[in-house]
Amino acid sequence: MWCSCYAAGNSYGKSCENSGYEELPTSTSSVCSRFRVEMYLRERTGASLAAGWLSSQPCRLSPIHLRKAQAVAQQHGRDHDPAPVPVPASPSPLPPRPGPSDWNSPSCSSSKTTVYSNGSVCPYPYPYPSWRRLLPFLALLLLLPLLVPVSASVTSVKSTQLRLELDLRQLQQTVASTGFVGDVNTNPNPSGSQDSTSSQTTATTTTTTTTTTSSSATTANAIRNQSSLSSSTTAEPNVDGPSYELPGNPSELTTCLNTHQPDIKGTSWVDAMRDQPTYFKVVGMWWSRKRADVPVTITTQLSWNRKWQLKAMCRSWAGPIAAVMHMPVLLPRLTRSRDAALGDVSNATLQRAVDTVAAFHARLDATQPCKLDLMLLAEPYRDGKSLVLYPVNTLRNYARLMSRTPLIGLVDVDLIVSSNLRTELLNTSIAARYLVQAREAAAAAAAGKAGPLFSTGSSRLHGVPGSVVAQLNLTAARTAQGPRAAWVLPAFETRGGSVSLQVERAEKLAAGGSKSRLHAFYKQGKVLRFDWGSTGHKNTDYSRWFSTAEPYVVEWYDRYEPWVFVDRLSSSWSDARFRGYGKNKISHIRTLAYDGYELRVHPSAFLIHRPHLESSSSNAHARGALYGKKTKTSSMYGHNVFLYKMIQLSMAYGNYTPVVDPATAACRDKLSWWQQ
Numbered sequence: 001m002w003c004s005c006y007a008a009g010n011s012y013g014k015s016c017e018n019s020g021y022e023e024l025p026t027s028t029s030s031v032c033s034r035f036r037v038e039m040y041l042r043e044r045t046g047a048s049l050a051a052g053w054l055s056s057q058p059c060r061l062s063p064i065h066l067r068k069a070q071a072v073a074q075q076h077g078r079d080h081d082p083a084p085v086p087v088p089a090s091p092s093p094l095p096p097r098p099g100p101s102d103w104n105s106p107s108c109s110s111s112k113t114t115v116y117s118n119g120s121v122c123p124y125p126y127p128y129p130s131w132r133r134l135l136p137f138l139a140l141l142l143l144l145p146l147l148v149p150v151s152a153s154v155t156s157v158k159s160t161q162l163r164l165e166l167d168l169r170q171l172q173q174t175v176a177s178t179g180f181v182g183d184v185n186t187n188p189n190p191s192g193s194q195d196s197t198s199s200q201t202t203a204t205t206t207t208t209t210t211t212t213t214s215s216s217a218t219t220a221n222a223i224r225n226q227s228s229l230s231s232s233t234t235a236e237p238n239v240d241g242p243s244y245e246l247p248g249n250p251s252e253l254t255t256c257l258n259t260h261q262p263d264i265k266g267t268s269w270v271d272a273m274r275d276q277p278t279y280f281k282v283v284g285m286w287w288s289r290k291r292a293d294v295p296v297t298i299t300t301q302l303s304w305n306r307k308w309q310l311k312a313m314c315r316s317w318a319g320p321i322a323a324v325m326h327m328p329v330l331l332p333r334l335t336r337s338r339d340a341a342l343g344d345v346s347n348a349t350l351q352r353a354v355d356t357v358a359a360f361h362a363r364l365d366a367t368q369p370c371k372l373d374l375m376l377l378a379e380p381y382r383d384g385k386s387l388v389l390y391p392v393n394t395l396r397n398y399a400r401l402m403s404r405t406p407l408i409g410l411v412d413v414d415l416i417v418s419s420n421l422r423t424e425l426l427n428t429s430i431a432a433r434y435l436v437q438a439r440e441a442a443a444a445a446a447a448g449k450a451g452p453l454f455s456t457g458s459s460r461l462h463g464v465p466g467s468v469v470a471q472l473n474l475t476a477a478r479t480a481q482g483p484r485a486a487w488v489l490p491a492f493e494t495r496g497g498s499v500s501l502q503v504e505r506a507e508k509l510a511a512g513g514s515k516s517r518l519h520a521f522y523k524q525g526k527v528l529r530f531d532w533g534s535t536g537h538k539n540t541d542y543s544r545w546f547s548t549a550e551p552y553v554v555e556w557y558d559r560y561e562p563w564v565f566v567d568r569l570s571s572s573w574s575d576a577r578f579r580g581y582g583k584n585k586i587s588h589i590r591t592l593a594y595d596g597y598e599l600r601v602h603p604s605a606f607l608i609h610r611p612h613l614e615s616s617s618s619n620a621h622a623r624g625a626l627y628g629k630k631t632k633t634s635s636m637y638g639h640n641v642f643l644y645k646m647i648q649l650s651m652a653y654g655n656y657t658p659v660v661d662p663a664t665a666a667c668r669d670k671l672s673w674w675q676q
């Protein structure tokens with residue numbers, strides 16, 4: 001094997017043939033042994049010594065000469081290179097590279113050699129530099145600690161220029177007087193609840209402060225994170241023009257939500273199927289300092305892995321956004337315990353999540369045109385099966401609690417708003433008409449002109465058994481325009497081309513805000529009505545919308561689920577019992593019509609969906625429908641369908657009120673900006 005390796009097709013094989021051998025020698029021949037020795041000596045002693053020793057020997061080596069050559073090579077290796085390098089089975093396919101004259105003699109492992117200027121012989125791999133060449137790098141390592149303050153000062157200067165932080169003195173004064181927003185006491189109380197009424201949360205800055213304490217369940221373990229009221233922005237608050245936002249304090253909302261959570265340890269599948277209240281913990285809240293120059297706040301919610309969708313929404317809507325980010329915490333995985341609580345999770349683990357979202361908010365509020373208020377909400381899960389039960393309607397209610405403008409837009413995070421809606425609302429005379437409508441809606445609700453007697457469309461009758469309709473002597477609901485309006489924003493989705501091309505098309509159409517340009521793509525089939533294969537948005541009547549410049553009223557019908565903007569104070573809340581995918585928005589839009597809201601289609605503004613992969617909740621919903629798991633507790637699909645049927649009967653009897661979680665019920669009556 002050695003002979004065939006070193007002799008086949010190279011100079012050694014040719015010299016062997018010149019010695020009188022017509023065929024390549026075998027591994028048992030003395031010539032093969034000679035070349036094996038020669039290569040061994042070249043590897044271990046260098047080319048000059050090998051040539052000198054072998055020149056005095058005949059081509060055919062006896063076993064004695066072979067052992068003598070090996071002994072010489074081994075002795076020389078012990079004297080010069082104590083770490084022998086194994087000879088490879090084949091020559092290196094890479095060409096050698098000559099090195100500088102002051103490099104150390106290399107230790108080689110290939111048959112294709114290169115003679116360097118210092119007389120050493122080495123192929124690839126390349127030799128390493130001497131210690132003289134490493135001196136500059138060693139000096140740099142020694143000086144590196146001295147350079148850290150310089151780099152820190154540069155970072156500080158950049159942060160000051162971007163106004164991402166308050167100065168240290170102002171930070172200390174704020175901390176001393178108000179505390180921290182998102183001060184989360186993760187130590188469960190003796191009764192098992194994770195709620196702590198003594199947690200004080202208020203606004204500070206975007207600088208993260210971490211309280212390091214024991215991770216024991218019996219020790220108070222708090223996350224003190226950056227906030228919000230002064231959150232990151234590139235400029236001071238703009239005082240020019242009207243501001244439509246009421247004053248508020250993020251600490252007020254954080255404290256209220258955290259002190260009104262149920263006394264449970266976490267979400268489980270069994271409890272969720274029984275519609276038990278869910279425990280949440282606000283672990284971070286950041287509010288923008290920008291001015292709300294339009295009277296509509298887009299309220300939205302997102303899972304932890306959809307931050308990129310919020311960034312796109314923030315880029316397209318240059319107005320207020322109230323967003324709630326959901327962070328699932330699987331307790332058995334993080335604590336190795338079936339009976340753990342959120343307080344048993346490592347403080348450092350939660351703090352890393354807080355730091356990530358804080359930096360994300362700082363970047364968006366500093367670089368994007370939106371005015372972003374962001375809440376990070378942790379939900380502990382006690383089993384992996386319940387992770388698909390995304391609390392979509394509760395998150396919508398929490399985002400609504402954050403908003404402080406007269407109107408709110410109920411828009412999912414994977415949609416972007418056309419720019420012409422903001423252009424319209426910047427006109428103070430047009431904005432004033434919307435404000436009047438919001439006041440009239442609130443006044444009508446306060447006067448009792450709301451509820452089942454004022455239902456619109458077929459919201460109270462559809463899906464109800466005929467026997468119940470006859471028993472209650474129900475008639476068709478009115479369709480005339482009333483004082484309460486929910487403005488429908490027609491929604492579209494892109495089609496054709498790659499995903500990146502569709503996303504680019506959607507953002508350009510939304511940024512342009514041109515209804516005529518949208519219509520051109522619609523006729524080409526590159527833009528379709530949202531969910532075109534279903535009836536969920538068909539009643540918007542897209543053909544009529546493209547041909548008119550005036551608003552018009554549509555009736556509610558089963559499965560109709562448009563995105564709308566309504567008045568903040570008196571509009572219907574989302575039923576918190578709906579979790580995951582299915583029936584959650586359908587039930588909410590039906591509730592608006594049941595309470596007496598007219599569904600009026602906005603004549604020019606629209607939404608465009610940004611494509612994405614299906615969520616785990618959507619996949620679980622599809623599996624439940626496909627495999628017939630339709631009972632209340634067998635699947636998420638069956639549970640939500642059961643809830644919707646119960647709501648239908650309650651509406652028929654005129655006694656339906658959306659069920660909200662305990663924190664929402666308490667805070668909508670206590671928050672200062674909800675008292676006006």
